Every structure is written in C-alpha cells, then in structure tokens.
Amino acid sequence: MKRVLILGAGFGGIATALGLRDRIADHDEIVLIDRRTTFAMGLRKNWGLAGIEPHTAGERSIDRLADRGIDVRRGEITRIDPAARAAELDGHVLQADVLVVALGAERAPSAIPGLTEHGLDVYDREANAAHAAAIAAFEGGQVVVGVFGAPYPCPPAPYELALMLGDVFEERGLRFGMLVFTSLPRSLPILGDAGCAAFDGRLAHAGISLRTGTSASEVRAGEVQLADGRIPFDLLLAVPPHRVPAVVRDAGLVGPSGWISVDGRTLGTRFAGVYAVGDVTAIPLANGMALPKAGVFAQAEGEVVAARIAAELMRETPLAEFAGEGMCFLETGRGQASTVQGSFLADPPRVELTEPSEEGFRAKRAFEAERLTAWFGE
Numbered sequence: 001m002k003r004v005l006i007l008g009a010g011f012g013g014i015a016t017a018l019g020l021r022d023r024i025a026d027h028d029e030i031v032l033i034d035r036r037t038t039f040a041m042g043l044r045k046n047w048g049l050a051g052i053e054p055h056t057a058g059e060r061s062i063d064r065l066a067d068r069g070i071d072v073r074r075g076e077i078t079r080i081d082p083a084a085r086a087a088e089l090d091g092h093v094l095q096a097d098v099l100v101v102a103l104g105a106e107r108a109p110s111a112i113p114g115l116t117e118h119g120l121d122v123y124d125r126e127a128n129a130a131h132a133a134a135i136a137a138f139e140g141g142q143v144v145v146g147v148f149g150a151p152y153p154c155p156p157a158p159y160e161l162a163l164m165l166g167d168v169f170e171e172r173g174l175r176f177g178m179l180v181f182t183s184l185p186r187s188l189p190i191l192g193d194a195g196c197a198a199f200d201g202r203l204a205h206a207g208i209s210l211r212t213g214t215s216a217s218e219v220r221a222g223e224v225q226l227a228d229g230r231i232p233f234d235l236l237l238a239v240p241p242h243r244v245p246a247v248v249r250d251a252g253l254v255g256p257s258g259w260i261s262v263d264g265r266t267l268g269t270r271f272a273g274v275y276a277v278g279d280v281t282a283i284p285l286a287n288g289m290a291l292p293k294a295g296v297f298a299q300a301e302g303e304v305v306a307a308r309i310a311a312e313l314m315r316e317t318p319l320a321e322f323a324g325e326g327m328c329f330l331e332t333g334r335g336q337a338s339t340v341q342g343s344f345l346a347d348p349p350r351v352e353l354t355e356p357s358e359e360g361f362r363a364k365r366a367f368e369a370e371r372l373t374a375w376f377g378e
Contacts, residue, residue: 002028002313005096007077007087009034009062011041012278012298013102014375019306021069024313031071031096033089034062039376040125041295041368042154043329048128049237050164051136055128058368060376067377077103080251082271098273098309101260102302103248105153105279105293109240112148114219119146119236122161123153134235135165140174141234146224147182148216149241153279153293155188156330156340158239159199162208165237167333181211181224181231188340190289190351199353202332244280257282257290264291264345265321267305275309277301283324286347292340296326299371329364337361 004020006013009032017032024030038059048055066072079088085099107123109115120131122145145162162180169176180187180203186196187203187210203210211231218225223232244259253269255261259282260269267275278298283291291297300322307320324345330353331337337360342351354360 002098003096004028004030004098004100004309005085005087005094006030006032006100006102007080008102008104008278008280009036009039009065009072010102010104010278010298011295012302013100014039014065015299015302016100016102016277016306016309017065017070017302018068018375019303020310023306023310026069028313029071030069031073031094032062032065033073033075033077033087033094035074035076036062037074038062041371042123042157043295043364043368045122045125045128046157046161046164046331049122049132049135049161050168051132052164055125055132058372060372064376077247080247080253082251082253082269082274085271085273097313098275100302100305100309101248101253101269101274101276101280102278102298103245103280105151105242106245107240108149108243109238111241112216112219112238115148115238115240118219118221119238121240122158122237123239123242135237138169138174138235140169140176142177142179142232143169143235143237144224144231144233145178145180145237145239146216146231147180147184147239149239150182150184151282151290151293152239152242154295154328155190155292156328158182158237159187159203159208160329160331161237162203163206163333164331166206166208177209178207179209179211179231181214181216183213183215185213187212188353190292190344190349191340191353192351195351195353206333242279248280255282264324266308266318267301267322275305277305283345285344285349287349289349291324291344292328294326294328296328296367297324297344300326329360329367331361331364332356335361337364339363
C-alpha cells in the first residue's frame with residue numbers, strides 16, 4: 001500500500017486528490033489535509049462584497065470528498081519535513097511515499113500598520129459577509145481599492161471589484177469617487193504595455209482613477225500614507241500583502257522568490273517525491289515575470305501532478321507536463337465579463353484581454369458550477 005499526502009484542500013489539492021483517485025489502486029491511500037471545513041472559489045468573494053450573492057452560496061463541505069475515496073483530515077499543519085515526505089498534523093506525524101504541498105498564499109495585513117483597523121481586507125473569506133454589510137451601508141464619498149503588495153491571488157480581482165461596485169453605487173444614486181492603486185508598475189503587467197494601456201482606458205471610461213507603482217507605508221483613519229504623500233478615503237477596500245505560510249518557510253521549501261521553486265512543467269521541488277502546486281509556488285515566465293496565482297492554474301497543475309504520481313507508483317515513466325495555458329475572469333459589471341487568457345509558458349508569453357461580453361459572464365458562472373458539481377456532486 002502506498003500513501004500520498006496532500007497538504008491543502010484548495011483548487012490544486014482537490015484536483016490532485018481526485019485525479020489520483022481515478023488513477024491508482026483503491027487500497028492506496030490519498031490523505032487530504034486542511035484546517036477549513038469548506039471549499040469556496042476565490043471568484044466568489046466579489047459577488048459577496050457587491051451584494052450579488054452570499055459567499056456561502058458557493059461553499060461546499062470538504063468532507064464530501066470522503067465519498068470519492070479520499071481520506072479527509074482536518075487540523076493545523078504544524079511542521080513539514082520534505083526530506084522525509086512527512087507532515088505533522090496537530091502534533092501527530094504522518095509519513096507518505098509522496099508529498100504534495102498545496103497550502104496557497106497567506107494573507108499578511110499586519111505587514112501594513114493600521115490596515116486592519118482602518119480598511120476592509122477584501123480577501124478575508126471569513127469576513128466577507130461583514131464587509132459586504134459595511135459596503136451596503138456606505139453612503140458616498142471617496143472609495144479606494146488598494147493593492148498593498150504583490151504577488152497576490154487573482155490579479156484582475158481588485159479591478160473587477162472596483163468596476164462592480166461602481167455599478168452598484170451608481171444604481172443606489174450615491175455620489176462617489178473611485179480610485180485603484182497598486183504597488184505594481186502597471187495595472188496587469190502580464191498584458192504588456194499595449195494591453196495595459198487598453199485596460200487602463202476601460203477603467204478611465206468607467207470613471208475609475210488608477211495609480212501604479214504606489215507603495216503604502218501605513219494606513220491611518222481616512223488616509224493611506226505613502227512615502228511621498230497620502231491618499232484620502234472614506235471607504236478603503238484592501239488587498240493585503242501575501243506570503244507563503246510560515247510552516248512552508250520553516251520547512252526550507254522556499255526559494256529566492258519567497259515562494260516554493262518548482263519545475264514549471266513537472267511541479268517537482270528540489271526534494272525527491274515532493275511536489276508543490278498552486279499559489280504557494282513561483283513559476284518564472286520567459287519574460288521575467290511569474291505565472292499569475294489563479295485557481296485555473298492550480299487545478300491544471302494538480303491534474304498534472306496526479307498523472308505523474310500515478311505513473312511513478314506504477315513504475316511507469318511520467319509524461320504529463322503543465323502547459324501553462326489558462327485564464328482569469330474579469331467581471332466588468334452589467335452582466336458582462338472579460339478574460340485574461342493565453343499561453344503563459346510560451347516564449348514570449350501570449351496573453352490577451354478579451355472584450356467584455358454576456359457570454360464571458362455566463363462562462364464565469366459555469367466555471368464555478370461545473371467544478372463544484374464534478375468535485376462535490378449536486
């Protein structure tokens with residue numbers, strides 16, 4: 001009997017677990033660990049914040065994966081030993097033949113003094129309903145959407161939120177201004193100069209101001225402090241800095257980028273029998289950037305890792321490789337959505353922003369519905 005230990009039940013972890021279950025013997029163990037009780041897609045957070053649909057409507061119990069032959073365990077991972085392919089779960093050591101790290105990116109709002117006290121962390125899943133109530137109670141004034149550090153999951157999400165809330169506030173008849181600032185040199189750097197110029201034009205047409213290359217040092221009541229000035233606000237919607245979880249750093253898995261370095265095609269780490277998938281990794285692109293952190297990539301990586309592990313356990317040559325093709329949705333309001341899509345591992349990357357359409361919005365809805373049904377059932 002073999003055991004595969006998967007740390008994290010997000011896109012990448014679930015895709016790995018289910019992909020393996022379809023490929024390896026029933027008596028081989030697939031152990032999936034997460035501290036949360038439910039799974040929900042990141043794309044759902046903006047629907048909740050904008051009051052379109054509660055975040056909880058997209059949640060599914062991770063325990064339902066047990067019906068698919070997955071050994072689901074809940075708890076806090078307190079130590080990872082990649083050399084031994086082992087992890088400690090609430091003080092109990094679990095050893096495996098293969099280890100997959102899929103623990104995602106950890107929010108770090110405390111890295112910006114005052115951010116927690118004076119802003120709404122829009123990536124905080126547990127606070128989504130409370131933040132939605134605060135947004136619903138907003139009576140007008142200056143709205144600031146701030147990206148306080150990069151990389152962060154789902155790069156288009158802050159702009160999507162600004163566009164969606166602009167529609168909501170206009171429908172409510174509020175008087176407001178909308179500004180998005182980002183620490184990045186461009187809005188969506190993966191699009192290149194021409195693509196960013198076109199996208200920035202869309203924001204301007206929607207009445208949304210943009211500041212790039214803007215680093216915040218502190219947040220005080222009613223203002224974001226910068227090295228060279230300040231940005232006043234009545235409502236601050238913040239994307240906090242992100243980092244790898246401390247247990248990953250302590251395990252010696254982190255490379256010079258601050259994230260787990262993996263082979264971009266195989267997702268293997270420098271440790272034999274240890275893979276990493278999803279937001280916890282850094283995969284360099286040919287243009288010097290990194291693969292965006294997005295669920296669609298984590299899922300594809302998990303499926304590749306599942307195929308490679310299955311081949312290895314059956315003493316076959318693993319052939320599956322990550323192609324780097326995928327997309328992120330960018331909802332633009334009024335029932336439309338664009339996608340940032342392309343071949344990200346190409347040299348150079350071939351990435352484009354599609355025009356907003358109702359078809360794009362339907363595709364976003366279908367993206368969630370199809371995966372939830374396939375993974376968790378009706």
